[in-house]
Amino acid sequence: MTEFADDAALLEVRDLAVAFRTTYGEVTAVEGASLRLERGQTLGIVGESGSGKSTTAMSLIGLLPGNGRVTAGSIRFDGQELVGLPENRMRAIRGRQIGLVPQDPMSNLNPVTRIGSQVAETLLVHGMATKRDVDRKVVEVLEAAGLPNAKERAKQYPHEFSGGMRQRALIAIGLACRPRLLIADEPTSALDVTVQRTILDQIDSMTQELGTAVLLITHDLGLAAERAAELVVMHRGTVVEAGPARQLLEDPQHPYTRSLVKAAPSVAAVRLLPGAYTSSPAAPADRAEKVFQNHDAGASSHGTAPDNIVELRDLTKVYKIRGQAEDFYAAKNVTLDVPRGQTVAIVGESGSGKTTTARMLLKLIEPTSGTMSFDGMDVATLSKPQLREFRQRVQPVFQDPYSSLNPMFTVERIVDEPLSTYKRGNARERAARVRELMDQVALPQSMLRRYPSELSGGQRQRVAIARALALKPDLIVCDEPVSALDVLVQAQILKLLGDLQSELGLSYLFISHDLAVVRLISDFVCVMKDGELVEAASSEEVFTNPRHPYTRRLLASIPSNELDIEAEDPEIAS
Template sequence: MSESADAAPLLEVRNLAVNFRTTYGDVSAVQDASLRLHAGRTLAIVGESGSGKSTTAMAVIGLLPKNGRITAGSIVFDGQELVDLPEDKMRRIRGRQIGLVPQDPMSNLNPVTKIGTQVAETLLVHGMATARNVDARVVEVLQAAGLPDAAERAKQYPHEFSGGMRQRALIAIGLACRPRLLIADEPTSALDVTVQRTILDQIDRMTEELDTSVLLITHDLGLAAERASDLVVMHRGRVVETGPAEQLLNDPQHPYTQSLVRAAPSVAAVRLQPGAYTASADERIRHAEETFSEHAGTAAEPQRTDNIVQLRDLTKIYKIRGKSEDFYAARNVTLDVPRGRTVAIVGESGSGKTTTARMLLKLIEPSSGTMMFDGMDVARLTKVQLRDFRQRVQPVFQDPYSSLNPMFTVGRIIEEPLSTYKRGNAQQRAARVRELMDQVALPHSMLRRYPSELSGGQRQRVAIARALALKPELLICDEPVSALDVLVQAQILKLLGDLQAEMGLSYLFISHDLAVVRLISDYVCVMKDGEIVESDTSEEVFTNPRHPYTRQLLASIPGNELEIYDDDAGIAS
């Protein structure tokens, strides 16, 4: 039974202030922040990246960076003050009583240790398993986190997992000890909607059965409103509004909260946004019906001059250690990307979306099939043609931390493609870098910072700015906004739409977030188990899905049925 609202909270943060020491002086990350979380309840902190959400959570669990320090306030967990608690006592609380699911899976998993060993370590250290039964407990924990073939997956390394599978492994570690409080920092940002639901349902069951409380950090307002009993909205290090989730969603009082609700595509997932781009929704649908290949997803090979990309029967096969059967990461993938349009590939993690994109980028070689770019066979490009191809086709990868050079400053990262391809002089390149920083909503003061000094969302914006630097014709976006808060997400999506209208850019857009796909895509291809099971115009897929798997994906969108605040129409569903 959960504690009543007037009982002592399990976690209470009062007037918290956190500063970071930098070479340019102290930076105030959190100021006068207060929140209360009762046992058995879920409290979500929402706000822009850099607003202080994760810093507040890390202060609670005592994992601030070395240059961070609590300068004021109190953190009381289960009646015990955590501020200035000796590290040896904090270790006994951390993991066993307060679990953590961090934001970035690749930098939080040991790359040279098997997944099962990392889960087992947590169980053994905190006395949740013995040497005799630890292997069985590891399988149970991984299964609870939604990993298929858990016994086999436990024997694999992080690099053998997809981004979503790595995130599920982190969730398994965070839940392994069944803590009283789980701090989940963007726990499902890399997961497709069906696995999101599996994981969040598991967290809900723990809340009910064990009175486990959840402190959820998320940029997905739809997910927060659907899963949390209470919301805390943070902006520039301060708490600007708190209250029951439904109340804040239906009647936000602070202007910043209102802007968050309006910008949240996950909440407004069932609605197209008329006028979001230069062409109206009707014009986009009509053009899609006229230009989309009738043979998308089949083996037909029409010669079309209006398609910048044509993939035919693209297949990627991997040999699996210890198994006689091959693994098909992609099987007979056939699709077109019309010039100046957006084709989205959606599906669960491991469905073949990223494999398809990496083949097109020539980062991995296909086992069979053909890839045509602007009439050229990508597999047969000469060295000179390949250099030109690399300028005309740019990627935005899913994990910004591993795709950015940690030894380069932000300015150098964005400027690197301009230097590599000798675009302009030093002054012109510097001006272009500042222009790109403005486009992705990053202040110029960040030019001298390093990736480790940025939040996950800020790193993703740097990656997008770098991809846009050469003004490519085709942008291959692998979860490009998955780490961004809703306001910046809306800015990036609008930016991509504006650039498409102005420059005729084409996008291959990979995402597990169907609400984002609805807003930006002209056509949608749904992948499952390496194959395209449905492909059509975006409007048709979202309003009249034919395949059962597509219907399952749509039904799993967080916040799909919630009513939201609309300052023009009052309340809109």
């Protein structure tokens, strides 16, 4: 083993090249990438989906897919060359010295093993616990990752967790061995801002106390600016710019970096949908109060507004929990309206009841009590023909793009499936519609023959959005639809949703933990906590004059909320 000098970097990557074997020949995914990570430092890698960020990270720990290989360059960790290192020696480093928090929680957790057992396995394999004390240490690790009721949660399975809770379980596994280097691949993309801050504070604490270095891969520029000392910007497999985070975001030099900064959403922005490109509120305050009357106290609204496409009244969902006498209220007396042609956003922490409310509206789960009305029809009493029509007019975009796409279908078949199911047009017309949808969501038509496993997380989410748009629905229920997307594609999708709303009169129920995105797209905002609606008003009112302490806490937790990363270049500002 070649040793560096005492002041050598913990990780140094030089001229890295990675290629994948495909049916069309060898494809280069990373070329000439170099980066340096000092001991105890946090280095951020930002860039579009497919830019080579995750491929670079997987190269460091020898977890490239079977058809991938490092073709050139050097990877040194603590003075030791990792390229070409035998697998048995790499296993001694992977997990114990270099931890990993992968991006997709559902495909990285064993669905038939309890969460606690998966954390315990990591601790036992790496000698961080004995069989006698492993249960206690599992609870400690889960608590450190921000999971409430950790002792009870350890007994549950991944499908019993929300998306954010599953991500926290992955973070717990990644931090369990207190590694010297933590590779965090979009570690908080599924988390609400308050838990995101808890997790990132925990990572910062490790960095300061133990000298743990962090390689942070993210598409969130605000998070990168707040948490990383240095940034590396990747584009099409190459490093196009690198430097101090604050300096790079305030004064980007490369055109691609400037485009990233320009596209980054901010809570200081205003409603960015067609017809609302002004600094005025998306809807007058008195209109918001009328639509959401009596919501502040969680009481029901009365009367029927003719311009509401959706009306929820006292919607409640109760679950029986194994081993507990008390029932769990996933949603309690939720009352809200979705005005026709407008966007209502629901925000709140993971487990606050956002997704439960959406799933009840979609008739994926039945409410315990309360009523739901869609376009004047009682959703609970729909006949089979009416339900078939309802399914066409209301389309979902789910949070986890991998689990919502059939892994055995090509992209073409996935997008075509709703068209075929509801017999929309002949084969030629459907094929043309599929190609049109691919263009709308910024995916090349060359991807039509690929499978979900061959796509990045962001690309899979775009396929899910294309499928939801296929039938030209009246209402789209968006459950974290852009959480997996980089800022450039995120901006494209938000603009697409706005254009469609303007042209077709679409209505959106938009669920998100990203308040900056909510600020850009919503007319009205509903804030949920512990299954209840605690505040509801116009977007302008919520963001400029939040009334509830919980809403103020959410806003205060936004990464880089006070950072000004707007570039001064007039070309960018335009």
